[in-house]
Amino acid sequence: MLDTLPLPIDVSELEPEGPVITPLKRGRRSETIKAAGPWHLMAAKFLRHRIAVAAATVIVLLYLVGLFAEFLAPSLPDTSRPQYTFAPPQTIRLFAPKPGGGTQFLPHVDGYKIEIDKVALRRTFVPDRTKIVPIGFFVPGPAYKLWGLIPMNRHLIGPVNSYQPMYLLGADRLGRDLFSRLIYATRVSMSIGLVGVAMSLILGVVLGAVSGFYGGWVDTLIQRLIEVVSAMPTIPLWLGLAAAIPLTWSPLHVYFIITLIVSLLGWTSLAREVRGRFLALRQEDFVVAAKLDGASEGRLIFRHILPSLTSHILAVVTLAVPTMIVAETSLSFLGIGLKPPVVSWGVLLQDAQNVRTVATAPWLLMWPALAVVVAVLAFNFFGDGLRDAADPYGH
Amino acid sequence: MDQLSPDIVLSVRDLSIDFQLRTHILHAVRHVAFDLKRGSTLALVGESGSGKSVSARALLRIVDQPGRVVGGLLLLRDTTGEVDIAKLNPQSRAMRDIRGRRIALIFQEPMSSLSPVHTIGSQITEAISVHAKISAARAREKTIELLRQVEIPNPETMIDRYTFEFSGGMRQRAMIAMALSGNPEVLIADEPTTALDVTTQAEILDLIKRLQTQRGMAMLLITHDMGIVAEVADEVAVMRFGRIVEQGAVDDIFHRPAHPYTRQLLASTVKLEEARNRPQTPAQPAPILSVRGLTKVYDKSRGLFARRAAGVRAVDDASFDLFPGENLGIVGESGSGKTTLGRLILRTEEPTSGTVTYRAKDGSSTEVTALGKLAMAQFHRDVRLVFQDPFASLNPRLTVKQVIGDPLVINRIATGKELDDRVAGLMQLVGLDPLMMERFPHAFSGGQRQRIGIARALALEPRIVIADEATSALDVSIRAQILDLLLDIRSRVGLSFIFISHDISVVRYFCDRVAVMYRGRIVEIGGVEQICTSPREAYTQSLISAVPNPNPREKRMLHRQRFNAVAA
Numbered sequence: 001m002l003d004t005l006p007l008p009i010d011v012s013e014l015e016p017e018g019p020v021i022t023p024l025k026r027g028r029r030s031e032t033i034k035a036a037g038p039w040h041l042m043a044a045k046f047l048r049h050r051i052a053v054a055a056a057t058v059i060v061l062l063y064l065v066g067l068f069a070e071f072l073a074p075s076l077p078d079t080s081r082p083q084y085t086f087a088p089p090q091t092i093r094l095f096a097p098k099p100g101g102g103t104q105f106l107p108h109v110d111g112y113k114i115e116i117d118k119v120a121l122r123r124t125f126v127p128d129r130t131k132i133v134p135i136g137f138f139v140p141g142p143a144y145k146l147w148g149l150i151p152m153n154r155h156l157i158g159p160v161n162s163y164q165p166m167y168l169l170g171a172d173r174l175g176r177d178l179f180s181r182l183i184y185a186t187r188v189s190m191s192i193g194l195v196g197v198a199m200s201l202i203l204g205v206v207l208g209a210v211s212g213f214y215g216g217w218v219d220t221l222i223q224r225l226i227e228v229v230s231a232m233p234t235i236p237l238w239l240g241l242a243a244a245i246p247l248t249w250s251p252l253h254v255y256f257i258i259t260l261i262v263s264l265l266g267w268t269s270l271a272r273e274v275r276g277r278f279l280a281l282r283q284e285d286f287v288v289a290a291k292l293d294g295a296s297e298g299r300l301i302f303r304h305i306l307p308s309l310t311s312h313i314l315a316v317v318t319l320a321v322p323t324m325i326v327a328e329t330s331l332s333f334l335g336i337g338l339k340p341p342v343v344s345w346g347v348l349l350q351d352a353q354n355v356r357t358v359a360t361a362p363w364l365l366m367w368p369a370l371a372v373v374v375a376v377l378a379f380n381f382f383g384d385g386l387r388d389a390a391d392p393y394g395h
Numbered sequence: 396m397d398q399l400s401p402d403i404v405l406s407v408r409d410l411s412i413d414f415q416l417r418t419h420i421l422h423a424v425r426h427v428a429f430d431l432k433r434g435s436t437l438a439l440v441g442e443s444g445s446g447k448s449v450s451a452r453a454l455l456r457i458v459d460q461p462g463r464v465v466g467g468l469l470l471l472r473d474t475t476g477e478v479d480i481a482k483l484n485p486q487s488r489a490m491r492d493i494r495g496r497r498i499a500l501i502f503q504e505p506m507s508s509l510s511p512v513h514t515i516g517s518q519i520t521e522a523i524s525v526h527a528k529i530s531a532a533r534a535r536e537k538t539i540e541l542l543r544q545v546e547i548p549n550p551e552t553m554i555d556r557y558t559f560e561f562s563g564g565m566r567q568r569a570m571i572a573m574a575l576s577g578n579p580e581v582l583i584a585d586e587p588t589t590a591l592d593v594t595t596q597a598e599i600l601d602l603i604k605r606l607q608t609q610r611g612m613a614m615l616l617i618t619h620d621m622g623i624v625a626e627v628a629d630e631v632a633v634m635r636f637g638r639i640v641e642q643g644a645v646d647d648i649f650h651r652p653a654h655p656y657t658r659q660l661l662a663s664t665v666k667l668e669e670a671r672n673r674p675q676t677p678a679q680p681a682p683i684l685s686v687r688g689l690t691k692v693y694d695k696s697r698g699l700f701a702r703r704a705a706g707v708r709a710v711d712d713a714s715f716d717l718f719p720g721e722n723l724g725i726v727g728e729s730g731s732g733k734t735t736l737g738r739l740i741l742r743t744e745e746p747t748s749g750t751v752t753y754r755a756k757d758g759s760s761t762e763v764t765a766l767g768k769l770a771m772a773q774f775h776r777d778v779r780l781v782f783q784d785p786f787a788s789l790n791p792r793l794t795v796k797q798v799i800g801d802p803l804v805i806n807r808i809a810t811g812k813e814l815d816d817r818v819a820g821l822m823q824l825v826g827l828d829p830l831m832m833e834r835f836p837h838a839f840s841g842g843q844r845q846r847i848g849i850a851r852a853l854a855l856e857p858r859i860v861i862a863d864e865a866t867s868a869l870d871v872s873i874r875a876q877i878l879d880l881l882l883d884i885r886s887r888v889g890l891s892f893i894f895i896s897h898d899i900s901v902v903r904y905f906c907d908r909v910a911v912m913y914r915g916r917i918v919e920i921g922g923v924e925q926i927c928t929s930p931r932e933a934y935t936q937s938l939i940s941a942v943p944n945p946n947p948r949e950k951r952m953l954h955r956q957r958f959n960a961v962a963a
Contacts, residue, residue: 019636022420038792285788293802294772307792
């Protein structure tokens, strides 16, 4: 077989204009990719990252929960009912026995019956299948003001008779509904991250850009500042600053100050990142070209350098949100962050600080911790996806 | 079975390699066949993306993911029989024995293919001991012997040096020594000299050629440079889009090319011998740009804790004139200061001393080195820069219209409809379809991107364009197109060019006068004919004679003149 050499070449054969390919997928035409802008390419690349898309969905859901907390929660976060201290979680049942025999469709949860533990001399709650607490959607319940503005009393889900107990995730020491508190906490915990990140974003981008673009003594000064800030031992500093907050301030004020403190220390890594990118991009040919075109410094920064950075900044910011969430949680857990009556995941975890409580009511630890883990993981996956998609021209 | 001539070491039959990408399968190599003969060199020629490197890597079974050899035979023969490499497991012991011991590879980048944290000697010794069980002392002896063979001076001391102490050419020699350590029968050289200067290239090719003849190795030389092919190869295979379109003896390929693509490739190869028929530019008494005594000294160490050290004179006392309508070439090897010279004229780097005098349209002359910010902006409108890298020089976030129109917008020359018309006109001038102005740079090929860069430079109707290696990142055929485009534009709009290049053949094609730079100094300046045919300076002579000649009947490189740098 190996005797014909060299292989005959047909010169007249029509030459293909370009490399030979066999398309695998239909639909996405190369023409549309050619005409697509960078944001288009980024979106396309991000959507291919399945976990990141799932994480993004989770994040959106969490924010929706936070946004409509009052409506979604069956009761108010502060309504305490001491008669239901540490009531265990209930299960939702769809069918209930008819009074005359047989079953009927009746969504309900079981009521409680109290048993006295003769040894420990303690009241414990046991779900009682004979007591039926009918539940329903859009039921009238405790009155609230949506976003502090619109007076309403409908809740997405709740007991039909609002005085009956419904504790889907159990109750805490004061008989407050953990499910409702968790929903309210989502609003605070998810937004404290956002406010903090937004503030460190502004600080980080501005200082990083100035440092990287101008270089020289400006750069040296800012870099030393960053080093000093990152050398601060954070927890003692937080302790000190938190102690300095006047006790008379409203929880909202405290909340705001805590955000400020967290972000004042959190901008350094972003500033470093931005500075590094600026240093690299300042040397890029296209920036030199723009400079030779006569572009002013502002135009160089805002039209030529920053747009190449936005995607990276987005990714860094997304990865900074979970850090903020964890910081808030740990601060509040230590008792120097948010304090009751504000409800956040950290404040909820504060209730689960001693082993006795955890042994009696494990749900007080489990659900808030799970919420933190889910939120942090979602942000991390989302950030990873964004970072991969951030450079649409990479391989 | 054995009808083949006995001197064939490796025969490739019907080799096909596919890259399974996300949206499509790329058939990178299609039914490629060639033979490698003992003591003979086959050159695999093609432009980027033609599949030449992938084919060579398939011989060692080191094709990168997601590439896959999907068909064909790779028969490696010796006295006992033959092995089909294509059927071996890439990780198997048998394959590892073939790599290095029977087939060796020299990479393109001597900078990145040697480890920076080991000595040169230890890397070669390791390669030796992988294939032969010998004592450390014996391996060291062999390494020194190999270094001597690749003509590294003082091999006994150089063996303990680190990679960074070696120059590019020396590193490539060390790479060759490493490749030879297993005493291979087949040597694959993948663009072995592309990263090197032309004089170093000549030395390395010379060395490879001699070693190959001495050892009777078969060589597969992968290159895009027809000049190198003519100088070194015995046989040539021309690849295009994964197929070998033409294959034959070197003389036939160069003098009787059959395939239209081969003819096109040869036609676009710029030859040093051929002068372009250029219109005689009328003698202009007043130069448009006069550079006098321009010098740039880089302090090697600066800062708080650094001791004062002697500076590097990147550009040393450069003086020349540029006349209106003239193309001035600046040639030199890497590190000769030619790029810095261009940047000094534009003052993107501040000169240490010297003057640059620019004569404006109205006849008034200005001293560029003393200009303030505003006047500098005016100067930058008249003197524009075209960059080397067509990928880095276009902002990926802006559309082509924004890229080309940016100088017009900044200088408040045109807006709205007028801007669109101006950009469309510029795109037509550089041979691009104005309908594509809303696209982003990633949709364009390297050559098209370079056209966009040129359009941007021309947007402000400049009088001087400084082209810094504007064609060196491009494929041969594209390079010829861009050069012709620039010449065409010059005749239409009346421009002067300062054309900075390491490639003297391109300079001869493009320029009227040439300045030759060496170690920061302009060693010779004169008409392009005079420099290329009868250079006066020894350095220029060595530079000219080292340029590969794309004509196998007149090999020049092997009879080149050497220039002893110490004597200079």
